Amino acid sequence: MTSPLFSLATLEKSIESRTARVGVIGLGYVGLPLAMAVATAGFPVTGFDIDVAKPAALNAGRSYIEAVPDAVLADRLERRLFAATADFAALAACDVVVVCVPTPLTRHRDPDLSFVIGTAKTIAAHMRPGQLVVLESTTYPGTTDEVVKPILEAAGFVSGRDVFIGYSPEREDPGNRHFETSTIPKVVAGDGPDAARLMAAFYGAVVRTVVPVSGNATAEAVKLTENVFRAVNIALVNELKVVYEAMGIDIWEVIEAARTKPFGYMPFYPGPGLGGHCIPIDPFYLTWKSREFDLPTRFIELAGEINSAMPRHVVGRLAEALDRMRGQALSRSKVLVIGLAYKKNVPDIRESPSLKLIELVEERGGAADFHDPFVGEIPATREHAALKGRRSVPLAPAAIAAYDAVLIATDHDGIDYAAIAAHAKLVVDTRNVFARHAITADTIVKA
Structure with a gap:
């Protein structure tokens, strides 16, 4: 296994130089605008979605999200800053993996984390040392540390040593033309100081303002507080x-x-x-x-x-x-x-x-x-x-x-x-x- 110091140093350097390949899982109202913002910042981006029709449409230059015009999508495709796929084996080539999947409720109004859990297991199956894994899906405080982290560590990767785990709540507002992903302040947190530093560096390269908080649970609580x-x-x-x-x-x-x-x-x-x-x-x-x-x-x-x-x-x-x-x-x-x-x-x-x-x-x-x-x-x-x-x-x-x-x-x-x-x-x-x-x-x- 690659040494922890080498993994961290390599990842930091790739984020700083914007050569880190970023994988965005879930190409909906949150994931696709984020993918475009990351690509606009100069990072090469691979978008992932289980709905094969979405990668097919995007790779053909057809956007289904109003916030992402076809012209913007075509430009990122032409410059090879973006490509979409339903093949999750390509996660192994990503240095940063951002999860933007749904978190609905069950019929009994309990959290349905099936998409988050399934995605975490998919990531774990294709992981390698030296990756930053970020959850953006809105959820209850503790999900990143108590649900996602154990799944990744069960694959043999130790958080803060082999893999770095963070949380940053999405703040998209469909139809609001006064704001876009890059202009909305981004709350960030990580599991440990190295992950927190990587989170601030990555999102700081994508958005104008980064708002670091003390831990993943706090960042999760920020999003819930806004909506409550x-x-x-x-x-x-x-x-x-x-x-x-x-x-x-x-x-x-x-x-x-x-x-x-x-x-x-x-x-x-x-x-x-x-x-x-x-x-x-x-x-x-x-x-x-x-x-x-x-x-x-x-x-x-x-x-x-x-x-x-x-x-x-x-x-x-x-x-x-x-x-x-x-x-x-x-x-x-x-x-x-x-x-x-x-x-x-x-x-x-x-x-x-x-x-x-x-x-x-x-x-x-x-x-x-x-x-x-x-x-x-x-x-x-x-x-x-x-x-x-x-x-x-x-x-x-x-x-x-x-x-x-x-x-x-x-x-x-x-x-x-x-x-x-x-x-x-x-x-x-x-x-x-x-x-x-x-x-x-x-x-x-x-x-």
């Missing part, structure tokens, strides 16, 4: 929305006035429910881990309950509006849901509340279609299998008028909201989009 903060505050305004609705007060007007205070307040906005991979899921990683210490996480669990109840509340408001304004039951109504993606201007439907809204309308006997300029067809999902294959309907005046109600679930910028207001029999707006566009009509109801 958002989940709890969104739950607060969702609860206030329900309370103020009963009082005849517009929550959106309240927030806009409150945000003029220059200190002590930060605006969060209500909606039809939480979507995306992070906020609906990550807080429950902490609630699960806290049980090990017999400590309750009442705030987090209550926030989850409030946010999870929002789709049902919205459909209830829809039913009330149909009955009050049109004298029509939801069970006899056709509803058009605007926006299937979980947030505006992206094609990402992970955990999207729109899927639940469609199901709830149909559970109550209604019929539901959707329109989304970014999502042409509903793909296979674990929780909403019956919706697979449904296609976005065109948004034409005659089509809008054919529905009994239009439900605004996602406020994409490219939607003709004036046309919706002009032709819809009833509009239920969960995003305050009509007020923001200064569009008024007697048929618009906020929910």
